[in-house]
Amino acid sequence: MEKFIWIIPVLPIFGFIITFFFGKKFPKAASVFTTVILGACVLLSMMSIFIVNSGGPFEITKNWYVTGKYSIAMGFAADGLTAMMLNVVSIVSFLVHLYSIGYMHNDSRFWMFFLYLQLFSASMFGLVLSNNYLQLYIFWELVGLCSYLLIGFWYEKKSAADAAKKAFLTTKIGDAGMLIGIFLLFFNTGSAVFKDVFNFAAGPEVSQGLITASAILLFCGAIGKSAQFPLHIWLPDAMEGPTPVSALIHAATMVAAGVYLVGRSFPLFSLSATAMQVVAVVGAFTAIFAATIAITQNDIKKVLAYSTISQLGYMMFALGMGAYVAGMFHLLTHAFFKALLFLGSGSVIHATGTQDIREMGGLFKKMKVTAITFIIGTLALAGFPLTAGFFSKDYILGFAYAQNKYIFFIIGIITAFFTAFYMFRVIFVVFFGNPKKDGIHAHESPKVMTIPLIILAVLSVVPGYFGAWFISERFSIDKFISFFGFEGQEPLHIIPMVIAVLVGLLGILIAFILYFGKPITNKKISKWIYPLYKLLHNKYYIDEIYGFIIIKPLMKLAEFINTFDRVVVDGFVNFIGKLTVIFSRAVDIFDIKAVDGVVNKVADVTYLSGKKLRLLQTGNTSSYLAIMFGAVAIFVIYLLIKVIFIR
Helix, strand or coil, X not given: CHHHCCHHXXXXXXXXXXXXXXXXXXXXXXXXXXXHHHHHHHHHHHHHHHHHHHHCXXXXXXXXXXXXXXXXXXXXXXXXXXXXXXXXXXXXXXXXXXXXXXXXXXXXXXXXXXXXXXXXXXXXXXXXXXCEXXXXXXXXXXXXXXXXXXXXXXXXXXXXXXXXXXXXXXXXXXXXXXXXXXXXXXXXXXXXXXXXXXXXXXXXXXXXXHHHHHHHHHHHHHHHHCCCCCCCCHHHHHHHCCHHHHHHHHHHCHHHHHHHHHHHCHHHHCCCHHHHHHHHHHHHHHHHHHHHHHCCCCEHHHHHHHHHHHHHHHXXXXXXXXXXXXXXXXXXXXXXXXXXXXXXXXXXXXXXXXXXHHHCCCCCCCCHHXXXXXXXXXXXXXCCCCCHHHHHHHHHHHHHHHCCCHHHHHHHHHHHHHHHHHHHHHHHHHCCCCCCHHHCCXXXXXXXXXXXXXXXXXXXXXXXXXXXXXXXXXXXXXXHHCXXXXXXXXXXXXXXXXXXXXXXXXXXXXXXXXXXXXXXXXXXXXXXXXXXHHHHHCHHHHHHHHHHHHHHHHHHXXXXXXXXXXXXXXXXXXXXXXXXXXXXXXXXHHHHHHHHHHHHHHHHHHHHHHHHHHHHCCCCHHHHHHHHHHHHHHHHHHHHHHHHHHC
8 A cells, every 4th residue: 555655646746737737717606625635635634544553654656767886766755753744734735624614715816826825735735755865955945936826816916926925035045055054964975865865864974064064954854944043034924924824835845854854764864963962952942032022012913923933943942852752743743833824814814804912802702712722722732731732842842851951841840831821821812811803893703714623632631642752662652763773762751840830820820810801912011121022022132133234245245236327337238339330320321422433423423424415316206317317428428528628
């Protein structure tokens, strides 16, 4: 059955083709058709779990091009990590397709939205199934293209068009480093296939510098795609896209591709302590950095966006510490509850017509399904006991504690506090705050939107138990996604678990005191802390700093080049052009006055001569005969006179 694994990415490609040709004419049918296709992908992805669990990892590969010692292969490979990612992508994508039927039903380009979703799903499946870096990079760029198309889906809005360009250009910075890293590995190993690269890197003759450089360059791609500092700036702006896009691409799947890349390349990263340290430091800094920004945001989607950046940082510093299983397990659980939170925010936005939480309030009674599922997702994100997020987050904290990596443990605990605070700030304001006028007519979303919320709420709890310490070894997440000899995970530790739970409860308590049943006002912020609040609310002015240090100088350079091109280059060309025109005019005058003048004069003389001579012509034959005989007579007389008198 493993030979049919390629069907998973092919199905959405087929859906893309059919929707491309017939979607505009049959938009509703296209939405149902594409959703059914993703449902089939879910079933096939679930089958992959049993195939890998029973038969072990497998690979299908074919050499595409071979020259000398270099070979380029294309193919698919599946192991526990692949099966996990296939299920994450397919389940979330299927639920987003279903949700979008209700959320996007009034959009003028309804069919095109599903067209883009199909292309994204196919690209993401291709990415996680790739067995080599070159093929992975191709799909990596395709998901980036889909992100650009979907962020700017409402391109009539300047903010959406600008956000799409910002995301595309920012991620390309990281992608450039990643491509260099791939070439570095390829030209040193002669192959881009994962197992060939990892076997080469583990060899005794390989320099540590090569491993470190290639790993860090690969990590550059992960920094861009997973929105890690300093390339995180595109993700909050990407919230300009439709909310289902935020749930699918910018919370659960595409942004997790960077974490997946580091996880897939873990055998390479683990050989370089420097590379691992870089991953850990960048991830830890991003986790706490983004969490502090989230506590001051008033746009519900931007709160979730910075939360996503923070949680991706959590995964990264877990991998950097060596907690491979914990990091990838957190990717699994986070995908479900963050997709739930984004879709829940979309349900709220759909009902209220605003994204500003200050304009919401009292929605619990009006939107109970949305409210309850949103709270479940928030509890999972905050690591509340017995939720999926509790197990995955505490795996990470437990590993840091057990390995005496106390700096990372403290950062993780502080981040957990901020996470609980800013998420319950949203809960208390949106669902339990004072009702606003705009919320009077709010109502629950249709079932096509609430059913995905309920399913994701269940998935925000259940997967945690597959990683819990009390699940048997045969079905544990440790065994399932371990590969290449990287065995499991530290068991849950009581001390970090208790600390994390207490810190999370403290964050919830403070949010309750400050915001339950109360509006958000600046009065809550004392004067001495307002400068800090302003700093966080303005996102540490990172965009402004980039604007001052990078964008403005580049704009000035562009203006200088434009001026140089216009004044110097174009000026020289225009000068030559003017000289050419003057020379052409002089040649024209010489031609007209001199050359044409001589020719015309000759013609005039000929014409005038002919005009005078034609007077000798009468056209009368008898006259011509008389003249001829007269001339002959004169000639005869002349001869007679000459003969007579000369003699």
